Amino acid sequence: MPIDGNPIAYAIFAHCFTCTKNLSAIGNISNALTKHRIAVLRFDFTGLGDSEGNFTDTNFSSNVSDLISAADYIVKNYTAPQILIGHSLGAAAALLAAGKIPSLKAVVTIGAPFEPSHIMKLIKDDVKKIEETGKATVSIGGRPFEIKKQFLDDLLENKEEDKITRLKTSLLILHSPQDKIVNINNAAKIYKAAGHPKSFIT
Template sequence: MTGNWQKVTFTNSRRLTLAGLLYGSPRETGDIVIHCHGFTGGKEGGGKALELGTELGRRGWSTLLFDFAGNGESEGDFSDLTLSGQVDDLTCAVDWLFQQGYKRVVTVGRSFGGSTVICQGARDPRVAGVCTWAAPARLLELFSSFTDEPVDGRQEEMITMAGEGGLIYLKKGFFHDLKLYDIPADAARLTPRPLLIIHGTQDSVVPPDDARLIFNAAGEPRELIWIKEGDHQFTRHYHQVWNILFEWLDRHFKQPTP
């Protein structure tokens, strides 16, 4: 499949317009991967997500990249970010893709986007399979470690967190909302749809133990692939991660040649 990236928009249930990039069309393939960025990230993934989507196109898959509300080019205030909001954004992306004529959707999520695809897939049987890259399982513990301030309090109160690019400001509602989710329990709800978990052994942001928690809770078919010496960003190993994804997609979703 050959083509170009095109800018697209769709709306979430909070009536915010989300910005996306689509590679391919339902006329070329009924299969599409939604690639979800991580915390404070963006749809382009520094260019790597675009490169990956183009390669997926060569392998017969369309790709949708989009910015979660409050990130990148999408509407919304980052301080209003919640996991529930991201689950809704992703569900609305799935809605929109089926309206466009796609027949099968697989979700891939990096870091907090990985937690999001697990939670969304557990609630949306239309998702055919889920893949996570360096996804945290213990969200409240992880995000509480990014701040010295108490995370309890009124939902509208602001909290300051340390991020890769400097200070981040979120409402305490973010932490209230995290308490509504149990990532391993949601992973268990994905079966019998396939789940692929990829994690670096040298991840200094999300402990590798989190990948094991998700894997142990999940039903079959499930796979946990360790990237030896891999960091949180898979800086020197991202092509290895891509090849693992391609092989998994071929094995579980490849259509027989007519």
């Protein structure tokens, strides 16, 4: 929230897969926006960071639901959010949630995959075990997480292209050419699928 408590707009920030709202990059971006009088709601998806719930029972669809709930919270306690920002899988969730948050004027993606299932590459060595046994403990960023088969199934069921095509907000796509986790070709596909107004910065 700006120091004077009078923002010109409200934004929601969705963090990346297995990250939290306290990631330094998220804090830096949020602080910069606040200096420009844009209030930013940072929150942890269910089962991560300071949130309640069990990460094992969550999936991509629950992340989308969390974003919609965050928007509802701002509507009830402040005023309708106008900006939705997402990083990596959080950006993919933002693209899907945007259609269900009518007050939005703009969506910003940072290193977003074109399809949520792209994230399966992070756990490619464990996918077979998860499919055969129903779950497995995987290492992501040096930390252990239990992933269930329902998580993989949900990733595969959610398709982005149609939602991106029907996006009614302005879209800003930010993607580093050096991104080794989500190739920049994903950003090009998002840009191609989206209608105007849109911008692509690398």
